[in-house]
Amino acid sequence: MGSAKSKSLLPSVEQFSDELWLVDGLADRTIDAYRADLINFGSWLTQHNGKTLLQVQNLDIEAWLASLLERKISARSVARYTASLRRFYQYLLTNGQVVQDPTMRLGKIKIPHRLPNTPTQDDVASLLDITDLNSHQGLRDKAMLELLYATGIRATELSDLKVEDFDFKNRVIRVCGKGNKERLVVYGEEAAFWLDLYLSRSRPALRRDYLCNHVFLSVRGKKISTGVLRLVVKKHASNKGIERPLSTHSLRHAFATHLLDAGADLRVIQELLGHACISTTQIYTFVATKRLVTLHSRFHPRNKDTAGYQAGDNLHVRFQSMNP
Template sequence: MTITTENPIIDLFLDALWMEKGLSQNTLSSYRRDLKLFDQWLQCTASPGLLQVQPSDIQSYLAARLRDQKSPRSTARLLSCLRGFYQYQLRESKIALDPTLDIDSPKLPMPLPKSLSETEVEELLSAPDVEVPLELRDRAMLELLYASGLRVTELVSLRMGQLSLTQGVVKVMGKGSKERLVPTGEEALYWMQRYMQHGRPLLLGTHMSDVIFPSRRGTMMTRQTFWHRIKLYAQRAGIKKTLSPHTLRHAFATHLINHGADLRVVQLLLGHSDLSTTQIYTHVARERMKELHTQHHPRG
C-alpha cells in the first residue's frame, strides 16, 4: 500500500485556521504534524479517509497512542486539533456529523507551577548591582514583576503611557486585548522612581523611545533577553531551582494567597478570565502547608 504523506484537505484547513485565528507557526506546525500522523495511521490500517472516519476510528487511534505510551497532554492536544479540523469540515459541509463530538479528552494532572519562597525572592531581587544602569533597570523590572504579577511579555512591552508613578499603578493590555489596572506596591514604586531618574536616561542616551524598559539599543527588550537576565541573577543569588519566565508571577500569586488574599482579587490582578485558572494557586499553598507540617510538626 502506498502511503500519501501530503493531503490537500489538511492544507486547506491550516490555511483557513491561519486566516481566521492568526495562530503562530509553531502551533500550525504541531497541528500539521498531528493531522498527518492520523492520516497516515488511517492509511496503514485501511481505515476510511479523513472525511469518512467514524468515532470508532478515532477511539482506535487514541487506543493505539495509549499502547505507544504517548503522554495524556499530547493526546489532549491531538484531540483538540481533530475537533477543530472536523468542526471546520462540518461548517464547510464536507461532512454531515462531527466524529469527535462524544469523545472525551484525557484527564490531565493539574501541574503545580514552580514557585520561589519569600526568602528566595528577596535574594533574587537583591542580586542586581543597582549602581550599574542596566542592572538598576533589571532591579526595577524584577520588583515590578513580583509586585504586580505581570506576564513577562506584558512587562517588556510596557510604555510610558501605561505607568502612573503618582497613583502607583500600571495599565496592562493582557491576553484577548483585556485591559486591567494593577497596583505596583511601595517597594516596586520606589525602584521604578529611582530607575526612571537615574537608570533609564543613561540607558536611552540619545535614543528616543517610550518603552519603559529599553534594551541597550533603546529598543523594546525581548522576553527571551529578560529571561536570560533572570537566570543570571538566579545564578548570582545561588538559587538552584529550575525557573521559568513566569516564576515571579507564580510567586506573586502564591505568596498573596499564603497571606490570605481573596482568590477573586488574585484572579483580577493576574488577568485570568476564568477563576479555575487561578485556583491552581490554592493547591500550591496547600502543598506548601503540608511540606511545612511534615518538616516542623513533632508527628509530621
C-alpha cells in the first residue's frame, strides 16, 4: 500500500492483512481485496468526518453503505464491503484494539439471486469437438478443455497443476485451491485418454529444454497462464459458432450442473468443486430446477407444445466412469 491513501490507514490494517495470510492462509488477491475495501472506507471517513478506522461507530458504517447504494453500487458489492468490515472489526475486538464491534447491528444486504450462465450439453459437446489434433497446440487445448469439464477445477488450479499432482493409475488429481486448501478430484476415461496423448506427444515438444514441471505449457515452454486459457476457450467457441459467451468458469458451471442433472449428490459436488460452504454449491440446484421446469413445460404430453422430447448427446456419460 504505497499510495497516499494507504498512509492514512492504521498499522492495524497491515496487521489484519498479515493475520489473513499467516493464520487463514488466504490468497494474495483475496487479501488485496480486503485491504482495498478498508482503504475505500478509510478514505470516505477522512473526507466526511475526519475519523479513523478505530473511532468508527455503527452510524458511520450505515452512512457509508447508504452512500454506496445511492451511487448505484451493486448490492453484491455492498454485501462484500460489509463482510470485509465485519471481519476486520471482529479481528480488532479479539485483539483488544476496539472495545465494541461497530458492525454488530448491521442488517443483512439482500442480494438478487443470479444464476450462472451454464452451457448446455450440446454447447459443451461442440466446444470439445476440436478437429486440429495434429498440432501440439490443438492436442494441448483438447486435453485442457476435457480436463476442465471432467473435473470442474478453476483455471488457476489447472494452470498450477504439476506432474507430481497426478495419480495417473487411479485418475486422481491433488488440487491446491483457494486459501491453499488441498482436495482430491477424479477424472474419467475420456479426459484420461486425451491427457495421456498430450503428455506423450505434445508436452515434450512444448517443454523443449526447459525444466518446467507444470503439466500444461505455453508455446514458449513455460507454465500456461489463465489469460491464455481464457483465449483458448474463446477461440474454440468462436470456431464452432457458439453464440453463448463461454469462459473457463463456464465449464466449471457445466461440470456441476450436468453432474447434478445426472443424479449426483450435492455434497459430492461440493467436495469436487472445493466449496467451503454447501450454500455456495446450492446455486446449481436452482439451475437444474429451472431447466426441469423448462423441459416439463415444453415436452410434457399434457402441455400444449407436444413436440416430443429428443434426448440430446448425454455428456454425463463421461462422468459414469469417474470413480477410480
